[in-house]
Amino acid sequence: MTLRLSAATYRYAGARRDALDSVDLEISTGSVLGVVGPNEAGKSTLCLVASGLAPVVVSGRLSGSVTIDGRETTDMRPHELAQRCGILFQDAQAQLSGTASTVFEEVAFGPRNLGLSLPAVIERVEACLGALGIASLADRDPARLSGGQAQLVALAAILALRPDFLILDEPTSQLDPQGTRLVGDALRRLVRESRTAILVVEHKTALLDRLADRVVVVDEGRIVREGPTADVLGDAALPGHGVEPPPRVRVQSALAAAGLGTAAETDRLMAELAT
Amino acid sequence: MIAVEIRGVAYSYPGGVRALDRVDLAIGPGEALAIIGQNGSGKSTLVRHLNGLLRPDEGQVLLDGSAVGRRHVAELARLVGLAFQDPDRQIFAGSVRREVAFGPRNLGLRGAELDGRVAEALEEVGLAGSAGENPYDLGYSRRKLLSIASVLAMRTPVVVLDEPTTGQDLRGVARVRAIVAARTAEGRTVITVSHDMRFVAETFGRVVVMRAGRIVLDGTPAEVFAEVNWPALADAYLEPPLAARVGARLRVGSTPTEASLVHALAARA
Amino acid sequence: MTGSSGTVPPDRGPDPSVANPEGSAAGLPAYVLRVPTGTYRSLNPFTKSVVALSSALVAFGVRGWTGPLSVLLLTAAIALVAGVSRSLRRFVLATIPIVVSILLINAFLYPGATDVLFRVGPFAATGTGVTVALQATLRVVAFALSVAVFSLTTATDDFLADLERRGTGRRLTFVVGSAIGMIPAMASRATEIVEAQRARGLDTEGSVRRRIRGIVPLAGPMVFGALSEVEERTVALEARGFSAPARRTVMRILPDSGAQRALRWLLGVGTIVVVGASIAGRFPLP
Numbered sequence: 001m002t003l004r005l006s007a008a009t010y011r012y013a014g015a016r017r018d019a020l021d022s023v024d025l026e027i028s029t030g031s032v033l034g035v036v037g038p039n040e041a042g043k044s045t046l047c048l049v050a051s052g053l054a055p056v057v058v059s060g061r062l063s064g065s066v067t068i069d070g071r072e073t074t075d076m077r078p079h080e081l082a083q084r085c086g087i088l089f090q091d092a093q094a095q096l097s098g099t100a101s102t103v104f105e106e107v108a109f110g111p112r113n114l115g116l117s118l119p120a121v122i123e124r125v126e127a128c129l130g131a132l133g134i135a136s137l138a139d140r141d142p143a144r145l146s147g148g149q150a151q152l153v154a155l156a157a158i159l160a161l162r163p164d165f166l167i168l169d170e171p172t173s174q175l176d177p178q179g180t181r182l183v184g185d186a187l188r189r190l191v192r193e194s195r196t197a198i199l200v201v202e203h204k205t206a207l208l209d210r211l212a213d214r215v216v217v218v219d220e221g222r223i224v225r226e227g228p229t230a231d232v233l234g235d236a237a238l239p240g241h242g243v244e245p246p247p248r249v250r251v252q253s254a255l256a257a258a259g260l261g262t263a264a265e266t267d268r269l270m271a272e273l274a275t
Numbered sequence: 276m277i278a279v280e281i282r283g284v285a286y287s288y289p290g291g292v293r294a295l296d297r298v299d300l301a302i303g304p305g306e307a308l309a310i311i312g313q314n315g316s317g318k319s320t321l322v323r324h325l326n327g328l329l330r331p332d333e334g335q336v337l338l339d340g341s342a343v344g345r346r347h348v349a350e351l352a353r354l355v356g357l358a359f360q361d362p363d364r365q366i367f368a369g370s371v372r373r374e375v376a377f378g379p380r381n382l383g384l385r386g387a388e389l390d391g392r393v394a395e396a397l398e399e400v401g402l403a404g405s406a407g408e409n410p411y412d413l414g415y416s417r418r419k420l421l422s423i424a425s426v427l428a429m430r431t432p433v434v435v436l437d438e439p440t441t442g443q444d445l446r447g448v449a450r451v452r453a454i455v456a457a458r459t460a461e462g463r464t465v466i467t468v469s470h471d472m473r474f475v476a477e478t479f480g481r482v483v484v485m486r487a488g489r490i491v492l493d494g495t496p497a498e499v500f501a502e503v504n505w506p507a508l509a510d511a512y513l514e515p516p517l518a519a520r521v522g523a524r525l526r527v528g529s530t531p532t533e534a535s536l537v538h539a540l541a542a543r544a
Numbered sequence: 545m546t547g548s549s550g551t552v553p554p555d556r557g558p559d560p561s562v563a564n565p566e567g568s569a570a571g572l573p574a575y576v577l578r579v580p581t582g583t584y585r586s587l588n589p590f591t592k593s594v595v596a597l598s599s600a601l602v603a604f605g606v607r608g609w610t611g612p613l614s615v616l617l618l619t620a621a622i623a624l625v626a627g628v629s630r631s632l633r634r635f636v637l638a639t640i641p642i643v644v645s646i647l648l649i650n651a652f653l654y655p656g657a658t659d660v661l662f663r664v665g666p667f668a669a670t671g672t673g674v675t676v677a678l679q680a681t682l683r684v685v686a687f688a689l690s691v692a693v694f695s696l697t698t699a700t701d702d703f704l705a706d707l708e709r710r711g712t713g714r715r716l717t718f719v720v721g722s723a724i725g726m727i728p729a730m731a732s733r734a735t736e737i738v739e740a741q742r743a744r745g746l747d748t749e750g751s752v753r754r755r756i757r758g759i760v761p762l763a764g765p766m767v768f769g770a771l772s773e774v775e776e777r778t779v780a781l782e783a784r785g786f787s788a789p790a791r792r793t794v795m796r797i798l799p800d801s802g803a804q805r806a807l808r809w810l811l812g813v814g815t816i817v818v819v820g821a822s823i824a825g826r827f828p829l830p
Contacts, residue, residue: 039416039444057782079788095780099721115790139575244445247517258540349747357743365740367764381745
């Protein structure tokens with residue numbers, strides 16, 4: 001199954017400029033695509049357009065096409081989109097319903113909206129909590145969780161709709177290192193154990209280094225670079241696009257500049273130090 | 276310009292949580308200090324004692340040698356400017372310009388002097404071109420820079436930045452670093468609360484590590500991130516920057532930044 | 545979705561006190577079912593709301609003493625049985641300002657009354673006025689207490705879950721639930737906003753005038769923040785299938801019984817009869 005953007009151009013209602021300019025992008029089941037770029041480059045817009053929320057919920061004008069498994073997102077209603085493509089934003093608490101007394105009920109919110117049978121709802125909640133390793137949080141109050149925990153609950157709530165595609169817009173941006181590690185580990189596990197295709201926008205390129213198969217660089221609404229993760233994140237032009245290379249790459253350049261050992265040796269050193 | 280001293284400060288939140296446990300910290304005029312630690316270690320609580328938002332249960336806070344005492348927060352705001360972690364907690368004006376003018380206006384500035392301050396601050400954070408825009412039309416990272424600008428415009432001798440680099444891209448982080456450098460060049464004291472290890476190691480000359488309401492490490496980045504302190508860091512749920520780990524592995528000493536790593540390697544060669 | 549780590553907290557067996565055999569048999573944990581316990585508390589939220597509503601209507605709708613007095617007695621009895629009498633004191637105290645003003649205004653300023661009881665300075669307290677005052681006071685207190693008892697014995701999410709089960713649309717339920725949930729969040733947000741403004745030199749300590757000046761810089765972020773959160777939340781809700789056409793799955797079913805249904809009918813019809821009689825001037829009791 002493939003999510004495809006073809007010459008997708010998007011302008012928000014009332015905006016003076018296009019936020020996305022003729023973007024071609026493709027992501028298939030089982031793969032992870034990283035998206036990097038400076039702020040205000042259109043990465044969040046890309047997320048909204050890819051998920052279909054723009055223009056279906058967030059007003060604006062879309063030209064070109066965005067298809068999920070061949071079907072145009074503009075032909076689908078929000079609840080149909082939600083079951084094909086889930087989206088997670090930066091601010092965990094803002095995405096939670098605010099009306100659930102326990103994490104269990106929060107995750108059940110989506111499946112209940114679809115009118116599934118109660119046993120099916122329960123099954124999905126337990127499966128999603130388990131898949132992210134947060135089953136022990138099931139009886140907790142969602143409003144009282146740490147940032148990282150809340151983000152995982154929000155993620156579980158989205159996975160409960162069983163989307164084939166998952167879009168993550170800077171999921172760890174507002175988290176401390178512990179929260180980042182929690183979410184990063186859960187995502188790695190999710191990738192290992194399911195075939196959900198994932199598109200993840202991140203500033204923390206170290207995270208993408210370990211998660212993504214391919215990376216695209218978005219700048220001024222356009223895709224300016226695309227390729228396998230190691231190639232793109234190792235590209236010397238990356239800082240020029242406002243993107244910080246991962247620590248691994250920076251340290252490797254530092255070592256190379258000091259003439260220290262071969263590329264293979266530094267690779268081994270980096271692998272040793274990788275957590 | 277002014278020294279900041281925290282003497283034996285203890286503080287517990289109304290619920291009973293002991294957030295600060297007799298903390299002693301002396302910060303010289305013009306120092307650039309980073310306070311790091313996990314959430315709940317007391318770092319945000321500590322900086323709120325500097326401008327009187329919180330008053331210690333025990334101990335004292337001294338600014339420029341005199342105790343903060345019961346002076347109003349508004350008065351202390353002349354000495355200590357605090358940019359909060361969440362910009363949306365303070366942004367209220369309909370335009371970027373008026374938002375930045377709020378602080379200096381409260382301090383009594385008017386007319387051309389006020390306009391000049393506002394323009395300067397906006398220039399420094401890169402928002403000069405958006406002066407007339409509604410703050411909520413800016414993205415999160417630029418709203419964050421806006422909140423920093425609104426504090427810079429107050430020209431306080433002490434500037435406190437709470438998590439200034441969250442959500443920033445490369446250029447944003449570079450801007451924050453430049454802001455810190457410019458302030459210390461002017462002789463102002465800059466204190467940051469941050470969990471961005473790289474930003475801290477590369478920008479600040481002194482790092483203080485907090486854990487459970489106490490200071491557990493205090494020194495230069497090279498000292499704090501040296502291998503001998505890694506157990507203490509791990510205990511505080513922190514990780515040294517990768518450059519430090521590489522330097523230790525290659526036995527070239529404590530190299531908290533990539534620049535120092537390169538330097539140490541070159542020196543060895 | 546394969547793989548699992550840890551287990552959902554235990555206690556998934558059927559709970560015999562639950563009239564939701566479907567829910568517990570399917571494996572809903574007890575912390576989700578949250579069946580309320582306690583003599584009055586364990587009644588269905590709808591029953592309790594009918595009690596409160598009837599009490600309120602009788603308190604105001606029946607002329608004379610009997611109406612408000614009987615509501616007051618009933619409410620006190622319920623409070624005792626449910627064990628909330630101590631908390632009720634807070635609500636009684638809250639009615640004092642209104643009560644005092646009602647008493648004073650009616651006792652001293654009742655128009656046209658001439659049966660003076662005593663004087664205080666230039667003001668005369670009349671018998672008619674005092675009677676009206678006392679009755680009005682009784683009504684207000686009876687009303688306030690019956691609402692208070694309802695809120696003290698009924699958890700908001702129980703009430704909403706029951707309403708939803710009975711067919712209230714998902715939107716209304718959500719709006720009410722999130723509005724109520726927003727109250728503590730807004731309170732803490734307000735505190736944080738005031739802090740941020742003070743840190744920029746806004747003086748809120750000292751004179752009343754200064755405190756009042758603080759409101760605009762507070763109102764702004766609260767409103768903008770609330771609006772932008774609403775915007776974000778709308779998008780997030782759509783992303784969770786909120787506007788799906790299907791009937792929303794009922795998850796929590798609060799226990800109900802034939803006896804309670806009969807009681808509700810009785811109360812409803814009884815209230816209409818009594819209030820109707822009073823309006824028609826045929827209410828026999830004082």
